[in-house]
Amino acid sequence: MSATDIIPATSPAPEKLTKKALTADHPTWCPGCGDFAVLAAFYKMLERRQLPHEKIVTLAGIGCSSRFPYFVNTHGGHFIHGRAVPLASGVSLARPDLHVFLFGGDGDAFSIGGNHLEHGARKNINLTYVIMDNFVYGLTKKQTSPTSPIGFKSKTDPTGAIDQPVNPIKKLLTAGATFVARTHATQINHMIQTMERAMDHEGFSVVECLSECVEFYPGAFDAGNPRKGGEFKLIEEKKWDGTPEDEQRHDVTDEIAAYKLANLPFPGLFGVFFESDRPTKNVLEKKWSDGVRAKLGDATDLQILQKTFDRMK
Amino acid sequence: MSTPSELIDPASPPTSTAGRADLRSQSIRDAVIRLAGDSQDGIQSAGAFLARLAGRSAQEVMTYMTIPSTISGGPSIFQVRMGTGEVLSAGDEADFLVAFYQHSYDEHINFLKEGGVLLYDSDHVQPNLDDKRFVYVGIPITGLTVEALGGTAKDKGKNIFILGLLARIFDLDVEKLKGLIQEKFGGKDVSIVNTAMMAFQAGFAYPVGNVLTTLYQFEKATETTGPAQVTMDGNQALAYGLIAGGVRYGAAYPITPWSTIMEILRSEFPKYGGLFVQCEDELGAVSMALGFSYSGNLAITGSAGPGISLKTEAIGWASMAEIPLIIVNVQRGGPSTGLPTNVEQSDLYQAIFGGHGDSPRVVLAPSTVEDCFYTAIEAARIARKYSTPVFILSDASLATRIQAFDEPDLKSLMIDPKPDLSERPAGFKPYPVNGITQHAPPGSRMADGKYPVVTGLEHDELGHPTGSPKLHMEMTAKRRHKLQQLAAEIPVPEVYGGPEGEALIVGWGSSYGPIHEAAKSARERGESISALHLRHLNPLPNGLEKIFARFKRVIVAEMNDEGLYGYGQLATILRARYCDPKIRSLTKTDGLTFRVKEILEGVLK
Numbered sequence: 001m002s003a004t005d006i007i008p009a010t011s012p013a014p015e016k017l018t019k020k021a022l023t024a025d026h027p028t029w030c031p032g033c034g035d036f037a038v039l040a041a042f043y044k045m046l047e048r049r050q051l052p053h054e055k056i057v058t059l060a061g062i063g064c065s066s067r068f069p070y071f072v073n074t075h076g077g078h079f080i081h082g083r084a085v086p087l088a089s090g091v092s093l094a095r096p097d098l099h100v101f102l103f104g105g106d107g108d109a110f111s112i113g114g115n116h117l118e119h120g121a122r123k124n125i126n127l128t129y130v131i132m133d134n135f136v137y138g139l140t141k142k143q144t145s146p147t148s149p150i151g152f153k154s155k156t157d158p159t160g161a162i163d164q165p166v167n168p169i170k171k172l173l174t175a176g177a178t179f180v181a182r183t184h185a186t187q188i189n190h191m192i193q194t195m196e197r198a199m200d201h202e203g204f205s206v207v208e209c210l211s212e213c214v215e216f217y218p219g220a221f222d223a224g225n226p227r228k229g230g231e232f233k234l235i236e237e238k239k240w241d242g243t244p245e246d247e248q249r250h251d252v253t254d255e256i257a258a259y260k261l262a263n264l265p266f267p268g269l270f271g272v273f274f275e276s277d278r279p280t281k282n283v284l285e286k287k288w289s290d291g292v293r294a295k296l297g298d299a300t301d302l303q304i305l306q307k308t309f310d311r312m313k
Numbered sequence: 314m315s316t317p318s319e320l321i322d323p324a325s326p327p328t329s330t331a332g333r334a335d336l337r338s339q340s341i342r343d344a345v346i347r348l349a350g351d352s353q354d355g356i357q358s359a360g361a362f363l364a365r366l367a368g369r370s371a372q373e374v375m376t377y378m379t380i381p382s383t384i385s386g387g388p389s390i391f392q393v394r395m396g397t398g399e400v401l402s403a404g405d406e407a408d409f410l411v412a413f414y415q416h417s418y419d420e421h422i423n424f425l426k427e428g429g430v431l432l433y434d435s436d437h438v439q440p441n442l443d444d445k446r447f448v449y450v451g452i453p454i455t456g457l458t459v460e461a462l463g464g465t466a467k468d469k470g471k472n473i474f475i476l477g478l479l480a481r482i483f484d485l486d487v488e489k490l491k492g493l494i495q496e497k498f499g500g501k502d503v504s505i506v507n508t509a510m511m512a513f514q515a516g517f518a519y520p521v522g523n524v525l526t527t528l529y530q531f532e533k534a535t536e537t538t539g540p541a542q543v544t545m546d547g548n549q550a551l552a553y554g555l556i557a558g559g560v561r562y563g564a565a566y567p568i569t570p571w572s573t574i575m576e577i578l579r580s581e582f583p584k585y586g587g588l589f590v591q592c593e594d595e596l597g598a599v600s601m602a603l604g605f606s607y608s609g610n611l612a613i614t615g616s617a618g619p620g621i622s623l624k625t626e627a628i629g630w631a632s633m634a635e636i637p638l639i640i641v642n643v644q645r646g647g648p649s650t651g652l653p654t655n656v657e658q659s660d661l662y663q664a665i666f667g668g669h670g671d672s673p674r675v676v677l678a679p680s681t682v683e684d685c686f687y688t689a690i691e692a693a694r695i696a697r698k699y700s701t702p703v704f705i706l707s708d709a710s711l712a713t714r715i716q717a718f719d720e721p722d723l724k725s726l727m728i729d730p731k732p733d734l735s736e737r738p739a740g741f742k743p744y745p746v747n748g749i750t751q752h753a754p755p756g757s758r759m760a761d762g763k764y765p766v767v768t769g770l771e772h773d774e775l776g777h778p779t780g781s782p783k784l785h786m787e788m789t790a791k792r793r794h795k796l797q798q799l800a801a802e803i804p805v806p807e808v809y810g811g812p813e814g815e816a817l818i819v820g821w822g823s824s825y826g827p828i829h830e831a832a833k834s835a836r837e838r839g840e841s842i843s844a845l846h847l848r849h850l851n852p853l854p855n856g857l858e859k860i861f862a863r864f865k866r867v868i869v870a871e872m873n874d875e876g877l878y879g880y881g882q883l884a885t886i887l888r889a890r891y892c893d894p895k896i897r898s899l900t901k902t903d904g905l906t907f908r909v910k911e912i913l914e915g916v917l918k
Contacts, residue, residue, distance in 0.1 A: 021762060025777060053762070057755040069766050070778065075755035076766040077607055080630050083600035086564070086592060090604020090612070091755065093588055094562055098608075098755050116600075119593035285590075289583035301585050302727045305556055308581075309720060311496075312543040313369065 017050050019043045024073040034185035034211030034221075035065050035132055041191040042072065042101075042130075049196070051099055058101050059088045061108040064139045065132035065211065068103035082112030085120040085129070092127045093282055099199065100127040107137055110146040110166045121175035121204050123281040128198045129206045132185070133168060134213040135220050142216040149266070152217075168208045169262035169273055173255060179205030180258065180274040185212065186225045187232055190270065197272065203280045210267075224267035235261060235271035337527045338484070343373075343396020344529065345404035346479065348472075349421045350413030352389035355472035360391030361715055362476055362493050367395040368544030368717030369489055372531060375826065376715040377403035377906060379654060388416060397532040401833070402826035403714070405908040411475055412438050413454070422447075430525070432478070434471075450524045452478070461515030462508055470512035477516025484530045487517065540720040547685045547711035547823075551641065552577040554689025555613055557721070559728030560639060561587025562605035563613040564598040568620050569653050570712040571643040575615065595623035599640070603627060606636050607767060609732025609754030611696055615641030615705075618660050619650065625667050628702050630769040632672035632792065635750040637696035637703075639689075644708040644822075646904045655904030656710040658822050659873040661882040664704040665851045671789055673796045675703040676851035680825035683718035685711060688848060690726060699795045700750045706850070708872075710906045711823040736760055742774040743767065746787050749795050800852035805860070806845055813863035814841030816916055818899075820870050821847045821883055824907045828870055831912035842916060850883065858891050868916050870899040870907065 015021060022043050029035050046056065056074040060066035061084035069076030079087045088102045109117050109131045120129075136154065137143040143156040147168065151160040172180045179201040183194045191209060198205035210221040222228035238249040250273075251257055258274040296304060346363070348356040360376055367374035377392040394404045406426040412418040412433040418440055425431060427446045435451035442449055458474045473494070480487055494513060498506045521528075545553075552574050555563075561582055565575040578589040587610070592598035598614050605612035616624065621642045631638045644660045646652025664676045675695050679688035685707060692703045737753045739761035744750055753765055763775070770778040771785050779785075808817070810832050820828040825846050835842035845860060847853070861867050869884035875898055880888060884898035899915040901907070 015762075024764075024766075053764070054756055054758045070768075073762070074764050075753075075757075076764065077634075078766060078768040078770060079600070079603075080626055080769055083596055083627060086597040086600035087604040087607070089590075090562070090564065090601040090606075091608045092604075093590065093601075094605045094608040094610050095756065115593055116597050119597065285583075285588055289586070289588065292583040293586070296584060301556075301729065302723055304584050305553065305727065306723055308553065309543050309723065312365075312545050312549075313541050313720065 017046055017053055019047060021053065022046055022073050023071075025070045027071045028067055029064060030215050032214040033064070034134065034209075034213070035068075037185045037188060038065070038103075038130065038132055038191065038209055038211055039068065039071055041188055041195060044188075045192050045195050045199070048192070049199070055097060056099050056101070057088075057091055058103065059091065060084055060103045061113060062139070063105035063108045063137075064213075065103055065105040065134075066108055082108055082114075083116060084108065085113060085116040085125075088127050088129075089120055089123070089125040092125050093285065096282060096286075101199075102127055102129040104129070104131060105138075106131065106133040106135065106145050106147045106166075106168070110168060110171065114146075114166075114171075117171070118175045121172060121177035121206070124176065124178050124203045124278055126202055126280045126282045127204065128195070128201075129204070130195065130198075131168065131206060131208050132211040133208050134211050134217060135165075136213050136217040138213045138216050154216075167262060170259060172206050172208075173259050173262065173274055176204075176278075177206050177274070178203035178276040178278050178280075179272070181206070181272045182208045182210075182268070182270050184210045184221060184224050184232060184270060186221070186227065187270070190232075190234075194272070201275065203276075203278065221267065224270070230267060233267075233269050235269045235273065237272065339527050339529050340532055341396070341529050342398060342532055343394060343400060344409060344483065344531075345392060345394045345407045345426075346409040346411065347390055347392040347407035347421060347424060348411045348413075348475065349388070349390045349417035350411075350471075352387055354389070354413055355469075356389060356391045356413075357713075358497070359472035359476045360393050362490060362497070363393045363395060363479070363485075364715035364717070365493055365544045366485060366490055367393075368542045369493075370486060371542055372397055372717070373400035374544070374715065374717045375400045375403045376713075377710065378713050388420060390417075390421065395531070401830040402909060403906070405910050409479075411479075412440075413471065414438060432475075448525075452519065452524065457515060457519065458512055461511050470508060473509050473512035474516040477513040478519055478521065479516075480513075481517050481519070481521050482525065482528055484528060540722070542717040543720045544715060544717040545682065546573075546713055546715045547679070547682045547707060548573045548643070548713070549577060550682045550685035551679070551689050551705065551707060552581065554686035555639070555693065556581060556585060557686070557723060557726045557728065558690035558693030559730035560611055560613050560689075560693050561585050561730055562589070562602070562610045563615075564590040564592050564601035564605070565614050565616065566592055566595045566598045566620060568617045570645060570709045571615050571617050571620070571641065573712070574641060574643070578613070595620040596627065599624035599627040599638075602638060603631060603636055606631075606638050607752070607754065609734065609756070611637050611639070611693060611730065613639040613641065615643065617643050617645045617653075618647045618663065621660065621663060621667070626669075628674065629668040629670060629672045631702040632668065632674055633670075633769045633771075634767045635700045635744065635792070636752070636767065637700050639692050639696055639703050639705065641705045641707060643712050644706060646709075646902075652904045654709060656708050656823065656906055657873060657902070657904060658706075658708060658824070658871050659882065659902075660706060661821075661850065661871075661873070661886075664706055665886070671793070673701075673793050674851070675699070675701055675796065675799065675849075676706060677703065677848055678706040678822040678850055679711065680820075680822060680846050680848065681718075682711065682714055682716035684825075684848070686718075686721060690728075691848075693728065695799060698749075699799055700752065701795065706822060708823050714823070733757070741765070743776045744772060744774050744788065744791070746774055746791050749798070796852045800855055803849045803852070803854040805854050805856045806847060808843050808845050808860060810836055810843030811841055812843070812860075814843055815864070816842050816866040816868055817861065817864040818842065818844045818868050818870055818912065818916055819847065819883070819887070820844065821850055822871075824870060824872065827907040827909045827912055830909045831916065834909060835913060835916065840917065847883070850886075853886075853890060857887075858893070861891065861893060861896070865895065867893070867896045868899050869896060870912055870915065872902070872907065873900055874902050875900045
C-alpha cells in the first residue's frame with residue numbers, strides 16, 4: 001500500500017516531546033475560557049505518551065474551539081464548518097501510521113456537522129474527537145446552540161430557547177460511536193485520563209468536554225464543578241471482582257445501561273459511558289482490499305491495468 | 314457516407330417470395346442503427362455488443378444513448394454508428410431503426426433517413442405502410458423470442474434476438490459476437506449463456522430474405538499496424554485514466570450520470586492499494602477526498618451539477634488551503650434536478666466561478682471517450698504540480714457513449730504515486746508567496762521542529778492566520794499566479810481544417826464529433842470553415858487571439874442557454890477575455906447532443 005511506504009527521517013531523533021515543542025501560536029481565546037484547560041490537558045497527554053512528533057495530526061472545523069490546531073505544534077488542518085469528521089476520516093483511512101485528533105465545539109459537531117458525526121460513528125473510523133461543549137455559539141457572539149438548554153437567553157432566543165437540546169451522549173450512542181465519554185474542563189486529571197483512554201481506543205472515540213464560555217454563558221457548568229458548589233460525579237465502572245457492590249457498577253459494554261446513565265438530569269455523570277470493540281472501517285476496508293490484492297498475486301499496478309484493458313479489446 | 318438508402322429501392326416493397334438465394338449483398342462504409350424500446354429490454358447491452366464488436370474488428374464506432382430517469386421502464390434508445398474510416402458522431406439520422414413498440418415507432422420514425430429500413434416488432438407495432446419513404450420489415454420479434462426460449466422466458470432476450478438478426482443482415486463476425494456474449498454472461502448461471510445463445514441463433518437463422526432484398530457488408534478496414542483498439546464508455550475511460558494518472562483515493566455520493574465512475578473506482582482502487590469510499594452526502598464526500606489529498610494521496614471526488622453545488626464550499630477551501638483535488642462533474646440538464654438523464658454543458662460557469670471569494674481553480678473538459686482517459690491523466694498532473702483543485706467537465710452523453718480507440722501506451726503513461734514524506738529542511742514554508750505551494754503531508758518530519766497547518770483562513774507563508782490587507786492581496790495574487798503559469802505551459806490547440814477563413818467553430822466537451830463533422834462537411838462543400846476544440850477552459854491557453862484573428866467569424870457552439878445577453882457560457886468568457894465582437898454564440902437547450910445539421914445551419918446562416 002503506497003501510503004504506508006514511509007520514508008524514514010534522516011536527521012537524528014528529535015528532542016523529547018515537551019510542552020515547549022508542542023506549543024505554537026498563543027491561543028486567541030478569551031481569558032478564562034475553558035478551552036485553555038483542554039489544550040493544557042492535550043499537551044500533558046502527549047508529553048506523557050511521547051508519540052513521534054510528525055505522526056500527530058490535529059484537525060478541526062470552525063468555531064472558537066476549532067482554532068485548536070493553530071495552538072498545537074503538530075501537523076494540522078483548519079477546515080470548514082461542520083465537515084471536520086469526514087476530513088479527519090480521510091486522513092485516518094489513508095494513513096494508518098498517524099494519530100488523528102479532532103477538536104471542535106457543539107455547533108460544529110451536533111448542528112452543522114450532525115450528519116457527519118452520525119456516519120463517522122456508524123462507520124467506526126479510527127480517530128479521537130474531543131468536543132468542547134459550551135452550550136452556546138461563542139465565535140459569533142451568543143446565539144443558541146444545539147446543546148443550549150430550554151430557557152437559555154441568547155441573541156437568537158431573547159426570551160429563552162424553546163427547542164429540545166441535543167443530548168450528546170445519547171446521540172453518540174445511537175449513532176454507534178465505539179467509545180463515548182464525558183469530562184469537565186475544570187477537572188484536569190480526569191480530562192487527561194479520559195483523552196488518553198480515548199486515544200488508546202481503536203475506533204471512533206469521542207469525549208464530550210464541558211468547557212465554559214466565560215463571555216456568553218458564564219457559570220453554565222458550575223453544577224458539575226465542586227469548587228463552585230457543584231458535584232463532579234463519576235461513573236463507577238464494573239471491576240468484575242464478583243463482589244456484591246460490583247453488581248451496582250456500570251458495565252461499559254452495555255449500551256442500554258449507558259443510555260440510561262446519559263438520561264440523568266444535568267449535570268449528570270462523568271467518565272466512560274460506553275466502549276465496544278466493534279471492528280473499525282479502517283480494519284474492514286484493509287481486510288477487503290488485502291483479499292482483493294491477494295487474488296492478484298504480485299502483479300504490478302501496470303500489469304493490473306493492462307489486464308483490464310486487454311479485456312476491453 | 315454511403316448508406317443503405319442508396320442501396321434499397323423503397324418503391325419495391327419486400328415480398329415474401331424472395332428466397333435467400335436472391336439476396337443481394339452490398340458493400341457499405343458505415344451504418345447508423347438505432348434501437349428503440351424500453352429501458353428494461355436490454356437494448357443498451359445489445360448496442361454495447363455491436364460497439365465492442367466493431368472495436369474488435371478495428372472498425373470505428375460511436376454510440377449514443379438515452380436512458381429514462383425512471384428506475385425500470387420508460388422509453389430508451391441506443392444508437393450505434395459503425396463503419397470503416399473515421400466516425401466522428403453518432404449520426405443525425407438512422408439508416409436502420411429497430412422499433413420494439415408502437416411508441417418507439419412513433420417517437421423515432423422521423424429520425425429514419427429517407428429510404429432507411431424500419432425493422433419492427435410486428436407483435437407490437439403497426440407502422441403507417443402508406444408512408445413510402447421507408448422500407449418496412451415486420452418481424453414478430455416477441456413471439457419468435459418466446460418461441461425460441463421455450464415459452465417460459467416471457468420476452469426477455471429480444472435484444473439478443475435482434476443482435477442475431479443484425480449479425481445476419483450486416484454479415485457481422487458471428488464467432489466474435491458469440492465470444493462477447495459468452496464473456497458478458499459467462500460469469501452467471503450457465504443456463505443464462507445458453508438462453509442468450511438460443512436467442513441469438515433464432516435471430517440469426519430467421520429467414521430474413523423473405524422480408525429484405527439486400528444484405529450488407531462493411532468495407533474491409535485497411536489493415537493497420539497501429540495499436541489494438543479498446544472499446545469502452547466515457548465513464549470507464551475517465552475512471553481508468555485516473556488510475557493511470559496515479560490517483561488511488563476518492564470519495565463520493567451516488568448521482569446519475571456520475572455513479573458508474575464511483576462504482577468502478579470502489580472496486581478498482583483496492584487493487585492498486587487505494588480506497589474509494591461512498592459517503593453520507595456530497596459534503597462529506599468532498600471533505601473526505603480532501604482528507605485523502607491532505608494525507609499526501611491526490612484524491613478524486615465527483616458528482617453531477619446538484620452535487621457539485623453542495624461541494625462548493627469545500628472546493629473553495631481547497632483553493633485557499635491549496636490542496637490538490639480532482640472534481641469530476643458529469644454534467645446533465647439543470648438547474649436543480651433538471652433533466653437527470655439528458656446532456657447539457659451548462660455547468661461551465663459553476664466550474665470556473667462556483668464559489669465564494671476569489672477562488673481560482675483549473676477546469677478541463679474531455680472531447681471524446683478516448684480523451685476522457687487522457688484528460689484524467691492531465692488533471693492529475695496539474696493538480697499535483699500546482700497543488701490546486703482541478704475540475705473535469707464530462708457530460709451525460711460522454712458518460713454512456715461507447716467508442717473504440719487506440720490502446721493507450723500504459724507503460725509510458727502509468728504514474729506510480731508515492732506521498733512525499735521526506736524530512737523538510739528548516740525554514741519550510743507551506744505557502745511561499747513567490748512560489749508554488751507543495752505541502753508537507755502529515756508524517757513528514759520538520760527539521761526545525763515547526764509543523765505546518767493547512768487552513769481556509771487567509772494566512773501568511775507559514776500558514777498562520779492573518780487579517781493583513783497586504784498579505785491578503787499578495788496571497789490572492791499568489792493563488793492566481795500559479796494558474797497563469799499553467800496557462801503559459803498549455804499547448805495551443807490545433808485548428809481543424811484551414812488556418813484561416815470564413816468561420817471558426819469553437820467547441821468544448823462532448824460536442825467535438827458533430828462540430829468536426831460539420832466543419833468537414835462544410836469544407837467538402839467548398840466553405841472555408843474550420844474548427845477548434847478547447848480542453849483547457851480555465852485557464853485558457855495563451856495565443857487564441859492569434860487564431861481568432863484569421864477568421865471572419867468565431868462561432869462558439871455549446872449546449873447551454875444563450876443567457877440574458879445572447880451568448881452561451883464559453884462564448885461569454887471568450888468575449889470577456891478577448892473583447893472581440895466577432896465571437897458569436899450557437900447554443901441549444903433541448904437536452905440532446907448536437908446534430909451535424911444543427912451546427913451547419915447555425916454556422917452557414
